[in-house]
Amino acid sequence: MLGSRRRLLGNALRGLAGAGAALPLLSSRRAYAESAGAPDDVLLPGRLGNPDLTMIEDPRLDPRVRRALAGAPPGDPAAGLPTVTLESSYEQCLDWVSAMERTLMSQDSAALAAMPAFDDVVERKEAIPRDEGADIDLYLDMPKDPGAKLPCVVHIHGGGMAFTTATRPAAVRWRKTLARQGMLVVGVEFRNAGGVLGNHPFPGGLNDCAQAVQWVHANRDSLGVSSVVVAGESGGGNLAVATAVKANLDGWVDAIDGVFAMAPMILGFYTSVPPELLSWRENQGYQGTYEMMRAMTKVYDPRDAHETDPTAWPFHATESDLKGMPPHIVTNYELDLIRDDGAVFARKLLEAGVPAVSRTIDGAVHVAEIAMPDLVPDLARDTVQSLVGFANSLQS
Numbered sequence: 001m002l003g004s005r006r007r008l009l010g011n012a013l014r015g016l017a018g019a020g021a022a023l024p025l026l027s028s029r030r031a032y033a034e035s036a037g038a039p040d041d042v043l044l045p046g047r048l049g050n051p052d053l054t055m056i057e058d059p060r061l062d063p064r065v066r067r068a069l070a071g072a073p074p075g076d077p078a079a080g081l082p083t084v085t086l087e088s089s090y091e092q093c094l095d096w097v098s099a100m101e102r103t104l105m106s107q108d109s110a111a112l113a114a115m116p117a118f119d120d121v122v123e124r125k126e127a128i129p130r131d132e133g134a135d136i137d138l139y140l141d142m143p144k145d146p147g148a149k150l151p152c153v154v155h156i157h158g159g160g161m162a163f164t165t166a167t168r169p170a171a172v173r174w175r176k177t178l179a180r181q182g183m184l185v186v187g188v189e190f191r192n193a194g195g196v197l198g199n200h201p202f203p204g205g206l207n208d209c210a211q212a213v214q215w216v217h218a219n220r221d222s223l224g225v226s227s228v229v230v231a232g233e234s235g236g237g238n239l240a241v242a243t244a245v246k247a248n249l250d251g252w253v254d255a256i257d258g259v260f261a262m263a264p265m266i267l268g269f270y271t272s273v274p275p276e277l278l279s280w281r282e283n284q285g286y287q288g289t290y291e292m293m294r295a296m297t298k299v300y301d302p303r304d305a306h307e308t309d310p311t312a313w314p315f316h317a318t319e320s321d322l323k324g325m326p327p328h329i330v331t332n333y334e335l336d337l338i339r340d341d342g343a344v345f346a347r348k349l350l351e352a353g354v355p356a357v358s359r360t361i362d363g364a365v366h367v368a369e370i371a372m373p374d375l376v377p378d379l380a381r382d383t384v385q386s387l388v389g390f391a392n393s394l395q396s
Helices: 001-013 025-033 063-070 088-107 108-113 168-180 204-218 235-250 290-300 341-351 378-394
Strands: 121-130 135-142 152-156 184-190 225-233 258-262 328-333 355-359
Touching: 088 290, 108 168, 108 225, 121 168, 121 204, 135 168, 135 204, 152 168, 152 204, 152 235, 152 378, 168 184, 168 378, 184 204, 204 225, 225 235, 225 378, 235 258, 258 378, 328 341, 328 378, 341 355
Parallel strands: 152 184, 152 225, 225 258, 258 328, 328 355
Antiparallel strands: 121 135, 135 184
């Protein structure tokens, strides 16, 4: 099992991060900072301070992650992905998404081998009618002996709204980990913009998530639910926030008691990013690139028709769009390309009078507690406790 975990961690990290040599000399970083116009007593972080820095070289990186990268088996699982550029066609971006999904799913056997036993959690599957055709599959996990009413988390898995499924080991493990803490967790098998559950551009996946939340709300009594929190990571973080925005605009936001978004991918990449989002420059190329972000944006919005639609990309929500939204907790990761998107969005929520907390985890990579829970168990435990405490605080 230990070998499986090492392979899983190494592949997960190396597949999206460039491995590098030794840490760069302090003097070379200072020289670059000085040439960039920074004061000589300031070292800018990441690629702001050294444009050639790799993630493994960045001194901010959690040393456990660095050791896992350094000790990973040779080879790059992502090396066989097709090349995408900022000008790639919709079809080329779909090919990239499918290849990325296959690469990620090739690691599932190792993730299953590392899966703990969850004998104290029971699961069942529900199929609810979709307004636009076939049923939406929901995966429900809960404690074996629930007792009183439970807070509910509607979990929306990551994957850039474009790939992977609610049945992948990482998503299953996260749901069961939360359920073990005394919650009902409902995983949504929404339509993806690409991959095996594609091709369904915006708003297909969003509509599925909205229907799932409405179903949970309508069945609070029969499910024994005391509060409903919509939670998601990365692309799932987008859909969690966007579901709340949609609910607010459509007049059913009372169905949602809170939103818990981890590294939410709430800004599409079309031609540029707002200048205040330094993480897009600071952490460019660590686990994500502009080209990757463009590919996921393109399959979600093939005609580039929804660049500023707040239900597609909640970063663009106005104060009037946000007023009346439920409380939010937004988790960001220091070495993540999209770190600042969530932090800036949380400020927008506060400006609109929405209770919001934004936290940034030092040294952390993109959604580490779900991607590599055995490597960073303290971080995983802290995030679980944060989500559980949040859901409990909202119980009616």
